[in-house]
Amino acid sequence: MNSRFARRFVSALAFAACAAGARAQTPEAPRAAPAPLQLATVTIGYVELEGDVRYEPLKAFERLTLKLRGHPFPGAQVGIDDSTALRRSTGAEFKLERMSVKAPADLAGAVTRGMENGVSFFLVDAPAESFKALAAAVKGRDVLLFNISASEDFLRRDLCSREIVHAMPSRAQLMDGLVQTLVFKKWRDYLVLQGPSAEDEEATTAFLRSAKKFGARIADHKKFAPGTDPRQREKNNPALLSAINKDWDVTFVADSAFDFARDIAYRTVKARPLVGAIDLEPTAWHWTWEHNGAPQVNTRFAKHAPERKMESADWAAWISVKMIVQSALRTRPFDFRKQRDFILGPGTFDGDKGLAMSVRPWDHQLRQAVLLAAPYSVVASAPAEGFLHRLDVLDTLGDDEPETPCRMNR
Amino acid sequence: MSNLRGALACAISAALLCVAPAVETLAKDTGYLFVSNEKTNNVIVLEPKTLKVVKDMKVSRRPRDMHFNAEHTLLFVACGDDDVIDVIDVARLEVVKKIPTGASPETFAIDEKRRRIYVSNEEGSSLSVIDLDQGITIHEVPTGAEPEGVYIHEDGKSVYVTSEVGDLVHLVDPDAGAVLQDVVVGTRPRRFVATPDGKELWVTTELSGEVWIIDRAKFANAGKIEFLPPGMRKSDVTPVGIAMTKDGKTAFVTLGHASHVAFVDVATKKTVAYVLVGKRSWGITLSKDEKTLYVANGLGDDVTVVDVASRKAVTSVPVGRIPWGVVIDE
Missing domain, CATH: 3.40.50.2300 (Response regulator)
Incomplete structure (x- = not known):
């Protein structure tokens, strides 16, 4: 304990000596760190359903497990880990608050309670059927829910909620x-x-x-x-x-x-x-994708979930946290509405799949590449060569503006 | 058949033996090009006039960034999958030493005066400060996730490092072993070049398709440059490698998936030409006479030779799989 203190003291001294060093005539890098920041705490809610059948292991029969599955919470944790280096620049410390409920009907209540405690961003890890009640509970409120695990098209086409962003790719x-x-x-x-x-x-x-x-x-x-x-x-x-x-x-x-x-x-x-x-x-993701920095994301994921590989919902949880952190980084000072407008508007995000991603204004689906995964390699990533779009090739995947029945922002 | 192969192998090794003493005398200025290949774990040595392979050197796994020492007697190669920097004797064209690093070293810079190597560890999210002579790590500075580009301030007292995931450029005090300040840049910042007057640092930002300019005195943003070669889509523009002429008048930026090198007039910050090269162009180096550019095409498995004056690609030569970087000994 003492020696650690002493070491810190010595480096503090060395640092002070550097800071006091004379200026050379060539442009010198600023030496001193700014005064310690008062970090705001930004809590991101993580809402999930206990015993969600989608995460039960896939089994051939009781003693033969084909594949382990799990809630994508570790993906969100990687997003939080990645945000720590950004504390100085965002002025914020990001935290996850995990809220597990027993029945789908309790999800909306968990979000409402979170909102009362000042939480504005939620990752929603729930089956598609639960979204209707959620959307009703947050309608018109200053809150943004990220759908991180449901691909069902009706959430984008028919539910069509302004308060929901779909990080998980749609079935379309x-x-x-x-x-x-x-x-x-x-x-x-x-x-x-x-x-x-x-x-x-x-x-x-x-x-x-x-x-x-x-x-x-x-x-x-x-x-x-x-x-x-x-x-x-x-x-x-x-x-x-x-x-x-x-x-x-x-x-x-x-x-x-x-x-x-x-x-x-x-x-x-x-x-x-x-x-x-x-x-x-x-x-949306596969553990063998080896471009765009993906191997490093997989390695960081393995720290939180060594028992299984990173999958699509994990990726969606990770990118959702990243979008929230990025919105704080690009719109300082911290303000929910500015952050939301950035995410839903000009924000472009690096999801480690090559092309820059953004949110479609017409149905709040995150534009993204789709990986075509064989068991041990990603065979291709779509959009495939030759499929063109007048604005963004990512809009050749899923519901483009003229195709969607969702009338948001129109 | 096997006899023939044996005879061939003999002939080749005889040829190599003949070459070896000749190389020995050319300890400096061999003029050779060195290309690191991520997937084939080798460094290919090319004779730049004939573009013939002089030697195919086996190195540790996943070789990426390469730098010479000041006398050009040694070439350092960061090998990401073995967590080492291989040291190549340039005269003998042999690996003579391995320096341990942090997890997955990607790029690095050498401070000869202070006898240090600064390495960004892609997997470890840290900057290792390594004693050049003893090969031991003095400090491990935590950075944002996936650090990449490293640039040492001329006075040796500060180091700049990018974080690809954090969209940051860190200003690191290597003696205190801590990040002092950050500046937020475009998406996925990769590599640096400094203007010769020492006033600006240029950073490629891969995903936002730009070069961001940092005012070094203020450590603040001072503008950015966007790229769009004719006929390409903005999303294909993924700048990574960057080089600049010694007079600070022209910069060259490899545009990744857009398969072009941009020639930028530094004073006006305007792109004056786009030269077509190979697929996923990353590594770039300029010959000493500044007449020729060499570009490593990661997904083309080749290196493109560009004539600077005519702004044209002269030829492309196959190397190993996934060439990452290219340097020249002159």
């Missing part, structure tokens, strides 16, 4: 990224296999829409029913499902249960790659 963005990549390869004919859940239906609808948008064709579209019932064999046997009288380039699978998808590869009639729920997945 993801599927456009996938189809662009396929079309770039001239793989234009698809066999679509749709699972039984509502989520599978949503994913399929988005994929069909993207295929139409980029001029691809659907060779066939079938619904599968996982199981071994021989009476259902037309629906549960990959060979029979793929025995169609047309050729196709890739098989698209929508399977949120991640059950049947594992059984399709190498079991179709023809050797055709799988895309969608398995093998080539459109994602």
